[in-house]
Amino acid sequence: MLILNNGLIVNGDGRTAPFTGSIVIEGSRIAAVGPAGYTGGVGDVVIDAGGRLLMPGAVNPHAHAVAPGPRFASGTPGVSVEEALGNLRCHLAQGHTTVVDLDGFKVPEETALVRGRQPVRVESSTIHFEPMFTAADAVDGAGLDDVHRATTAQKMVATGAVVIGEVGAGMTLGGGGQDYMYIPAALEKATGVRILPAQAKALKYAVLGRHVRPGSPDRQKIADLLRQQGLADLIGVDTVITLIEESVLPSFQVALDGLVASADLALELGVPTLVHNSAPSDEAAREAARIAKELFIGGHTNHGTFSSEEAVRNARWIKEQGGFVEIDTFDAWGRRELHATPEHLIALVQEGLVDIMATDYAAGHWDGMFEMVDAVARVGLAPLEQAVAMATGNVGRALPRVGAERGVLKAGLLADVVISAPRSPAEVCCVVIGGEIALARDEFAAPGTKARTAAGSARG
Numbered sequence: 001m002l003i004l005n006n007g008l009i010v011n012g013d014g015r016t017a018p019f020t021g022s023i024v025i026e027g028s029r030i031a032a033v034g035p036a037g038y039t040g041g042v043g044d045v046v047i048d049a050g051g052r053l054l055m056p057g058a059v060n061p062h063a064h065a066v067a068p069g070p071r072f073a074s075g076t077p078g079v080s081v082e083e084a085l086g087n088l089r090c091h092l093a094q095g096h097t098t099v100v101d102l103d104g105f106k107v108p109e110e111t112a113l114v115r116g117r118q119p120v121r122v123e124s125s126t127i128h129f130e131p132m133f134t135a136a137d138a139v140d141g142a143g144l145d146d147v148h149r150a151t152t153a154q155k156m157v158a159t160g161a162v163v164i165g166e167v168g169a170g171m172t173l174g175g176g177g178q179d180y181m182y183i184p185a186a187l188e189k190a191t192g193v194r195i196l197p198a199q200a201k202a203l204k205y206a207v208l209g210r211h212v213r214p215g216s217p218d219r220q221k222i223a224d225l226l227r228q229q230g231l232a233d234l235i236g237v238d239t240v241i242t243l244i245e246e247s248v249l250p251s252f253q254v255a256l257d258g259l260v261a262s263a264d265l266a267l268e269l270g271v272p273t274l275v276h277n278s279a280p281s282d283e284a285a286r287e288a289a290r291i292a293k294e295l296f297i298g299g300h301t302n303h304g305t306f307s308s309e310e311a312v313r314n315a316r317w318i319k320e321q322g323g324f325v326e327i328d329t330f331d332a333w334g335r336r337e338l339h340a341t342p343e344h345l346i347a348l349v350q351e352g353l354v355d356i357m358a359t360d361y362a363a364g365h366w367d368g369m370f371e372m373v374d375a376v377a378r379v380g381l382a383p384l385e386q387a388v389a390m391a392t393g394n395v396g397r398a399l400p401r402v403g404a405e406r407g408v409l410k411a412g413l414l415a416d417v418v419i420s421a422p423r424s425p426a427e428v429c430c431v432v433i434g435g436e437i438a439l440a441r442d443e444f445a446a447p448g449t450k451a452r453t454a455a456g457s458a459r460g
């Protein structure tokens with residue numbers, strides 16, 4: 001057995017106040033969680049957590065590029081197995097013991113390439129239905145081949161996909177992928193100059209606005225931006241308007257149609273739909289929430305296209321329909337290039353509207369879920385047990401296929417546990433997945449100092 005003694009247990013159910021106690025793990029599952037300490041028997045490994053936090057491993061319901069195969073709802077060519085494994089190492093270091101790959105065009109054979117080669121549990125999703133293929137082809141689709149196109153959502157759910165998603169992701173709805181991939185690429189082709197994501201976003205807003213409504217570009221603003229970005233002599237205002245419209249608009253309406261269609265599919269298949277929730281998709285997301293009810297998850301409801309007020313209104317609507325509200329870390333604590341301000345997060349948590357957390361991709365610079373837990377709990381936006389539940393037990397409720405086995409520290413469930421510094425959930429010291437130590441830092445990394453066998457202690 002593996003025994004984690006003397007920890008401050010936050011069990012992930014969102015209700016139980018943190019208490020000092022132990023977790024007993026037998027094989028891959030939790031055998032007991034309680035206030036007592038255990039000495040263990042011969043052959044048991046006993047770890048003194050030294051008052052550190054013992055929490056369920058985070059269940060990340062919204063990740064990308066954690067397996068090879070087409071990326072995003074745009075069917076963009078994917079990453080290599082090596083890059084996917086590298087991304088999974090990052091997730092592990094952040095305490096995410098389960099990640100849901102929301103690149104919904106992948107097939108089980110692709111996900112199989114990363115399972116078993118590293119410890120993080122990788123779950124799959126599906127968007128193998130029309131009009132998602134049409135939307136992907138309108139913006140990219142280069143990563144899709146016959147095997148992806150021949151797969152159906154029904155087949156994927158039968159082989160274990162836990163969610164429909166990500167429906168209408170960034171590129172197809174004029175979101176982040178346009179800012180860091182397609183618009184910079186289109187402008188580079190025209191001018192020879194590669195602009196930054198923030199610059200592409202500013203131009204996109206000047207051309208189409210936050211809600212992606214063509215027809216009233218802010219020409220003065222576009223001219224100013226081109227001057228600031230050193231492009232004024234290389235490209236005209238009209239050409240920029242055309243380039244950005246041609247990059248963003250072809251997939252737009254069909255992606256919105258797919259978003260609403262996913263709600264009916266969720267009801268048919270009995271798995272939730274996780275949609276790209278943002279200002280441009282606000283109305284379609286509301287319609288999908290009205291249809292799918294508790295099978296609806298509003299992905300990154302703290303999206304930067306919303307104003308705080310809009311995000312709160314959208315979240316309130318989702319909750320009234322019985323759906324789940326997700327907020328994402330993006331790169332809000334580290335790089336801060338795509339998503340710099342936490343104001344939506346604060347507004348949504350303060351209003352009691354947040355159910356679950358996730359990372360999303362943020363061009364590969366996503367921050368950890370426990371950083372968000374830390375931020376929420378540290379300033380008192382929510383009690384620690386509620387903040388932890390947003391990354392663990394609540395995700396299990398939103399994704400019943402995952403929650404049946406994970407998300408809460410409870411006898412009988414899988415032994416996925418994160419040990420963090422006493423007052424800082426984000427400072428992950430040790431990660432246990434399925435009863436095995438998958439990552440160990442600080443004194444946990446040196447065997448014999450904190451982890452000891454009961455036989456060893458009898459000698460000492």
Ligand SMILES: [Zn+2]
Nearest residue numbers: 166169360361
């Ligand atoms: Zn996403």
